[in-house]
Amino acid sequence: MYKILTLNNISVVGLERFPRDGYEVASDMSAPDAIILRSYKMHDMDIPGSVKAIGRAGAGTNNIPVQRMSEAGVPVFNAPGANANAVKELVVTGMLIAARNVCQAYDYVRALEGSDEEVEKQVEAGKKKYAGYELPGRTLGVIGLGAIGVKVANAAQALGMRVLGYDPSITVTNAWKLNAGVEQASSVDDLLARSDFITLHVPLIDATRDLINAERLRLVKKTTVLMNFARGGVVDEAAVEEALNAGKLASFVTDFPTNRLRCHDKVIALPHLGASTGEAEDNCAVMVADQVRDYLETGNVRNSVNFPEAQLPLSGGLWRLCIVNANVPNMVGQISGQLGEHNINIVDLLNKSRGELAYTLVDTDSQPPLEIIENLRGIKGVLTVRLLEPKDA
Numbered sequence: 081m082y083k084i085l086t087l088n089n090i091s092v093v094g095l096e097r098f099p100r101d102g103y104e105v106a107s108d109m110s111a112p113d114a115i116i117l118r119s120y121k122m123h124d125m126d127i128p129g130s131v132k133a134i135g136r137a138g139a140g141t142n143n144i145p146v147q148r149m150s151e152a153g154v155p156v157f158n159a160p161g162a163n164a165n166a167v168k169e170l171v172v173t174g175m176l177i178a179a180r181n182v183c184q185a186y187d188y189v190r191a192l193e194g195s196d197e198e199v200e201k202q203v204e205a206g207k208k209k210y211a212g213y214e215l216p217g218r219t220l221g222v223i224g225l226g227a228i229g230v231k232v233a234n235a236a237q238a239l240g241m242r243v244l245g246y247d248p249s250i251t252v253t254n255a256w257k258l259n260a261g262v263e264q265a266s267s268v269d270d271l272l273a274r275s276d277f278i279t280l281h282v283p284l285i286d287a288t289r290d291l292i293n294a295e296r297l298r299l300v301k302k303t304t305v306l307m308n309f310a311r312g313g314v315v316d317e318a319a320v321e322e323a324l325n326a327g328k329l330a331s332f333v334t335d336f337p338t339n340r341l342r343c344h345d346k347v348i349a350l351p352h353l354g355a356s357t358g359e360a361e362d363n364c365a366v367m368v369a370d371q372v373r374d375y376l377e378t379g380n381v382r383n384s385v386n387f388p389e390a391q392l393p394l395s396g397g398l399w400r401l402c403i404v405n406a407n408v409p410n411m412v413g414q415i416s417g418q419l420g421e422h423n424i425n426i427v428d429l430l431n432k433s434r435g436e437l438a439y440t441l442v443d444t445d446s447q448p449p450l451e452i453i454e455n456l457r458g459i460k461g462v463l464t465v466r467l468l469e470p471k472d473a
């Protein structure tokens with residue numbers, strides 16, 4: 081029986097991927113085998129030593145101590161692309177409501193008083209204050225062309241916008257998905273200077289903290305709308321406030337409200353709604369539950385942010401050793417040497433590495449005795465060793 085601890089509400093459709101006869105799923109339990117979460121901040125959490133995997137039902141993993149987990153030999157999984165359409169739709173919404181002054185106009189109408197006739201008069205008299213502009217021909221700058229950025233860029237082009245993109249590490253797959261005609265900006269600064277709308281779709285990492293700062297805001301046109309659906313830390317809010325107050329930036333649309341800006345007249349602040357659609361919540365939960373289950377049951381790794389991809393089909397009747405070790409010479413030699421010494425036959429073997437970590441799957445046709453497991457655990461550089469029983473044993 082595997083135990084899954086949830087730290088946020090996770091879509092039932094996803095949790096149902098854990099069969100009841102083999103899994104216990106709860107929001108409070110001791111010694112879990114895996115943790116599934118959304119935005120719960122795990123950095124200060126005392127993570128039990130029983131945890132073998134962490135699944136983020138979403139994209140961003142800045143709420144998870146990924147480095148600490150790597151050092152403990154624990155994979156962190158996420159759900160790449162599973163909520164990208166939801167975010168794309170909210171970004172398009174953000175552009176439209178900013179361009180048409182929808183929030184200000186909405187507030188204006190709600191504050192009206194008088195008879196229907198009087199209200200109508202005020203409506204017709206007041207509407208000129210909220211006249212906006214249309215999107216075709218305007219330029220959208222997209223920083224970060226991953227799962228979300230590519231969808232946003234393509235959608236904006238379909239709306240008749242000119243699109244500039246910047247991503248020095250764009251993957252070949254995402255480059256293929258990008259519509260022809262999306263223009264490559266030569267730098268963030270180049271993109272900022274030429275855009276009417278700027279949208280951020282980068283992870284929050286050291287290199288992207290305060291990516292939009294005072295110096296960079298000096299480059300934008302005073303009519304520009306800045307949108308942040310990435311993470312609060314990607315934008316220096318004090319600098320944004322200064323730019324808005326000085327009339328150097330038209331408006332700021334953010335999914336990450338703070339007290340400094342949430343009530344500012346030129347700010348549209350939403351409560352981290354980017355991925356909050358039923359569809360995205362289901363997609364993320366299903367994807368991550370399947371990946372965590374696969375890892376627990378077969379040791380295979382898909383979509384981890386700290387482990388290498390590792391997929392070795394598991395045939396019935398075989399034992400499988402899953403070994404997480406430092407990416408240093410002679411690990412496979414020492415592992416196979418241990419098995420050879422005990423006359424255990426290796427049927428299949430996979431060794432993959434990513435950065436400082438390596439991951440080895442070894443299939444054997446007889447049961448490796450406990451002594452081998454202990455010896456493997458004793459090899460310098462080995463972080464964890466798991467033995468999976470044959471499925472049909």
Ligand SMILES: NC(=O)c1ccc[n+]([C@@H]2O[C@H](COP(=O)([O-])OP(=O)(O)OC[C@H]3O[C@@H](n4cnc5c(N)ncnc54)[C@H](O)[C@@H]3O)[C@@H](O)[C@H]2O)c1
Nearest residue numbers: 139140224225226227228247249281282283309310354355
């Ligand atoms: N508002 C929400 O609810 C919501 C929902 C999903 C994701 N997000 C945030 O959006 C981020 C992106 O999500 P995604 O699914 O597109 O991730 P992704 O990994 O598919 O794409 C991120 C892209 O950013 C690029 N990048 C990294 N550093 C960069 C830099 N300095 N300059 C330009 N590009 C850079 C990467 O090369 C990658 O292509 C997530 O990490 C998360 O923080 C927010």
Ligand SMILES: O=C(O)[C@H](O)COP(=O)(O)O
Nearest residue numbers: 118119137138139140355
């Ligand atoms: O990174 C993400 O996937 C989003 O920020 C969504 O976060 P949530 O799952 O807490 O809505």
